[in-house]
Amino acid sequence: MGAGAGRAGGAVVIDDFDDALALANGPATRDGARQRGARAASEPGRAESPGARTEGRAPEGAHGDAPDQTPDRAPRHAPGNTSGHGVGNDPEDGEQAGAHHPAWGRARELAHRAFRPLAPRRLSLEQARGHTLASPLHALTDLPAFDTSAMDGWAVAGPGPWRLVEGPPALAGGPLATPLTDGLALPIATGARLPEGATAVLRAEAGAVRRGLLTGHTPEPGADIRPRGQECRSGAVLLPTAAPLTPAALGLAAAAGYDQLAVRPRPRAEVLVLGDELLHRGLPHDGRVRDALGPMVGPWLAALGAEVLVTRRLGDDAEALAEAVATTRADLVVTTGSTAAGPVDLLRRVLRERGARPLVTGVAVRPGHPMLLAELPGQIPLIGLPGNPLAAVSGLLTLAGPLLRGLTDRPLAEDRTATLAEPVRGHPRDSRLVPVVHRAGPATVRPLSYAGPAMLRGIAAATALAVIPPGGAEAHAEVRLLDLPEA
Ligand SMILES: Nc1nc2c(c(=O)[nH]1)N[C@H]1C(S)=C(S)[C@@H](COP(=O)(O)OP(=O)(O)OC[C@H]3O[C@@H](n4cnc5c(N)ncnc54)[C@H](O)[C@@H]3O)O[C@H]1N2
């Protein structure tokens, strides 16, 4: 099983937040950490959340069909992938190198399935915007619901010329006109119900009326008629589960007869920016730097599917951090900085003291390997993004993206691939995420400069991140691409 700790199928990878720190301090401690992890994985109970069910949570299996209930964030322990197959076997994952941290692909899988989707809610169409469908959108009616005119003109019956019948024109939303027999015609507006017996619509610009007689080229039978059910029959599946409720999707739902929709709500996220050295305006001075993550992480989480409640700046204040994680009202807490082993890196200590459960305590990816995923009491996920800006992006795409998709019952996004224009150096054991820009069409990408962990120039110019497998990639190699939200 190689790095067995990461392979047991449950979300528990290793059993202490400090294992990642141990790794950071050198390979001598790595084996010890790995053994602890293997033990954790081999204890059946470890993969389950002790006392995971609390009041107000849907029981396992109940999610998906119960609107209007309290958000459900009990960890959903995926059925045991104990074979060691599936995630992690991709050579790109790098797990074969014996890395202690889960391989990059494996970490994404863990983040995706570590928590059960939030319970569905029933929302009005206006409120449903930006959430995802909790169940397929079935048409509640035929569309169109009746035979209707596609043009302004005349409803005609049989070949022309036609005699205009007495009475008001057929208007959209108006009363149904009296039936026509061959040789008769009636003025009709776009969207009006077609009178029985009409065989076609003659466009206004294609006919002329003189003394009650309509002349014009006889249209083909059915011309400019939208027959009932042309777009769909009642009951047809218009959109699948988990489809995003875009403006067009809301329009479709309204047309198909919906007043409310069962949605998976966008997970509400709270961002906690840590670091006493951060400035929030002006120029860097006296060893202090501008907070680059505060302006970036919230919008990025929103683009990945979260509703960001607030971004708070907590400095390196352990008490404030403890208070924030204990009282959060969010479905997901995201911290920045303080993931590593520095003198004021207090995140792991605070998490341990708060009784948080470590799920991923580091990932075999560069930059960003100190990123972490934990479960706060109350089954609230917490993602720790490293403080180096590009490392934070790596954490957003490695852990936050998949976690948000899991919370909204969406599958992991399918990766695209592209060909590298130049060779890219790799890390010996870990995957690398490298900012790239598309060149001459979508199929080829060029790695960008200024892509160090503490840099932002590369990622700001990038259209995607390329996943470079351990050992590197040659020019013309095909590599996986991660889309940058909003790129
Ligand atoms: N002994 C070791 N030290 C470090 C290791 C290691 O393995 N062993 N890993 C390095 C890596 S990799 C990263 S990434 C960082 C992770 O650090 P933290 O998550 O603990 O973040 P900080 O120490 O708080 O900050 C690191 C760096 O980033 C700057 N920073 C932090 N927040 C922001 C922000 N909001 N905007 C802009 N810049 C920010 C901070 O000033 C530091 O320069 O640890 C390495 N160390």
Ligand code: MOO
């Ligand atoms: O996460 Mo660090 O370099 O890998 O920036």
